[in-house]
Amino acid sequence: GESVGLHLPTLSVQEGDNSIINCAYSNSASDYFIWYKQESGKGPQFIIDIRSNMDKRQGQRVTVLLNKTVKHLSLQIAATQPGDSAVYFCAEKIGYGQNFVFGPGTRLSVLP
Amino acid sequence: EAQVTQNPRYLITVTGKKLTVTCSQNMNHEYMSWYRQDPGLGLRQIYYSMNVEVTDKGDVPEGYKVSRKEKRNFPLILESPSPNQTSLYFCASSLWPNEETQYFGPGTRLLVL
Numbered sequence: 001g002e003s004v005g006l007h008l009p010t011l012s013v014q015e016g017d018n019s020i021i022n023c024a025y026s027n028s029a030s031d032y033f034i035w036y037k038q039e040s041g042k043g044p045q046f047i048i049d050i051r052s053n054m055d056k057r058q059g060q061r062v063t064v065l066l067n068k069t070v071k072h073l074s075l076q077i078a079a080t081q082p083g084d085s086a087v088y089f090c091a092e093k094i095g096y097g098q099n100f101v102f103g104p105g106t107r108l109s110v111l112p
Numbered sequence: 113e114a115q116v117t118q119n120p121r122y123l124i125t126v127t128g129k130k131l132t133v134t135c136s137q138n139m140n141h142e143y144m145s146w147y148r149q150d151p152g153l154g155l156r157q158i159y160y161s162m163n164v165e166v167t168d169k170g171d172v173p174e175g176y177k178v179s180r181k182e183k184r185n186f187p188l189i190l191e192s193p194s195p196n197q198t199s200l201y202f203c204a205s206s207l208w209p210n211e212e213t214q215y216f217g218p219g220t221r222l223l224v225l
Contacts, residue, residue, distance in 0.1 A: 034214075043116075043202050043216030044155070046202060069156075097172065100214075102155035 012109045021106045023090035030092040031045040035064060035075045038052060038087045038105070047075070047088075077108075085110045114139045116217035123172040124223045125193055133188045133220050135203030142218050143206045145170070145214070146178065148199040155202065161186055191225045 013019045025033070031052040048059045050073075052065050057064050059098035063076040073090050087105040094101060124132055145160035147170075159168030161180040175197055177189040177190045186205075190197060203217040212223065 041219075043204075043219050045216070046213045091155075099160070100155075100157060101171075104152055104154040 009104070010107045010109070012111055013080050015080060015082060017080055019080045019084070019108060020077075021075045021077075021088050021090075021108065022108055023073040023075075023103055024071060025073060025092050027092065027101075028068070028071065030094055032092075032093040033064070033066065033073050034091045034100070035062075035073075036089045036091065036102075037084075040086075042044050044089060054066065080108075080110050082110050082112070083112075084108060116203055116205055116215050118174070118201075118217040118220050120216065120220060122221050124225065127194055131190050131193060131222075133190075133201060133203075133222070134216060135186045135188065136151050136184050137203075137205040137215070138184065139188075139209050139211065139215065140183065141205035141206070141215075142183070143208060144180070144212075145204045146176070146186070146188045147202045147204065148172065148197075149202060149219075150199050158188070158194045158201075175179050193222075198222060198224045 028084045034049045035047040038044045038047050048062050048064050050057045050064045055066055061078045077084055087107050089102050089105045091100045091102045119134045131214050146158040147155040148158055157174050158172055158173045159167055159170055159178040161167045164180050164183050167178050167180055180186055180212050204214040206214045211212045
């Protein structure tokens with residue numbers, strides 16, 4: 001069945017380095033993808049999104065890349081900061097009406 | 113301040129005792145949704161509502177009920193809770209079904225003994 005998953009469950013990076021969090025999806029009909037950040041004790045927070053007619057989208061310090069050929073999504077965080085430490089989820093939307101499927105999450109730890 | 117609120121934030125109950133978790137948003141959003149979050153499984157959608165009196169099942173609706181009598185409120189009802197419903201629950205809302213930004217509430221941690 002359809003699924004959204006993450007290659008790395010945990011990721012540790014040095015402060016100032018760039019982070020890359022990966023996500024695989026299986027439904028080629030998915031047309032919309034979102035990355036969320038969840039800090040401890042809080043609800044998920046929208047970071048950036050991308051539609052299937054795009055390959056790349058940039059935000060402030062974050063970039064999302066979409067490779068539809070291999071059904072792969074990645075989130076790049078530039079100059080990672082301690083405040084970036086959190087769990088990051090990718091999610092895909094399947095069909096009209098927001099029936100989102102979320103991945104299990106990757107924990108990002110920023111080392112001093 | 114635009115926000116989604118949930119109550120209670122923490123709840124311990126016993127098997128079979130009906131409970132309701134409230135969710136309210138002040139952004140006049142059409143779309144609201146409930147998720148549960150379990151370790152290793154991520155967020156799974158329970159129910160969603162695209163407007164007042166319009167609700168539909170998500171991926172894991174068994175054992176749950178919802179209602180949408182007003183646009184701002186979307187309570188989650190567990191008629192007869194069971195231990196496998198112990199989880200962290202999130203309510204979310206967005207302006208329209210295809211509106212990208214879903215705003216999440218702070219979460220309700222439920223323990224069913």
